[in-house]
Amino acid sequence: MSQAELAAALGVSRQTIISIENGRYLPSLPLGFGIARFFDLTVDKMFDPDEEEAGT
C-alpha cells in the first residue's frame, strides 16, 4: 500500500502520513484510532512508545 492510498483512506495528506511515520507528528486521538482501525490493530499496539524506544 502506498502512502497516498493510506492518506486517502484516512482523509489526511500524504505529508501527514510521512510525518507520522518519521515520528515528527503525533496524530490526534481520532486519527490514531482511525489508523489503528485501518490496520486492524489496537491503538496501544500501534502507538507504543516503550516498544519504539526498545527498537531504536
Place this chain on the structure above:
Amino acid sequence: MTSFIRPRLRKPLLRGIALLGIAAAWAIGSPAWGLAIVIAVVAVGQTVYWYIWAGEDTDESALLASRADERQKQVGLQARALAGTVALAAAYIGLVITLAVKIADAWPFAALLAVTGFAYLLGLSSYGSGEPGPESEIAAGYQTRSPVGS
C-alpha cells in the same frame, strides 16, 4: 458568505482583493496613481498564481486551498503565531525608536502594540478557558471522572 466560492479559490481571491484595496487606496491618496494600476495587475496575477499553487501537493498548498488536515492546520497555527510574535517585536522596536527620534510618529506603533496585546488576551479568554464543571465538583476539589458513561 464565501461558501459559494470554490474552497481552492477563497484565500487566493481574498488576498487578491486585499491587494486591490491597497491599489484603490493608493489611487485615491497618491498623485502617482499610475502605480495603482501596476498594483492592481499584480493583485490579479498573484490571485491566478496562488490559485494554481493551491492545486499542488504540499502543506502550503493545502492551507491555501482550505483543505488542510489536522497537522497542516497545526503548521498554519504555528506559522501565524510566529508572524504575530514577529509583528509584536517589530511594533515594539518601532515604538522604542520613534519615541527616541520623533515622539509624534510613535502612535501607530503604540496602537499596533495595543491591538496585538488585546488580541492575545482575547485569544486567551476565547480558547484558553477549561470548563470548570458543576459547583458541587468544584467544592469537592475537581474530582476526575471517566469520560466513559457509568
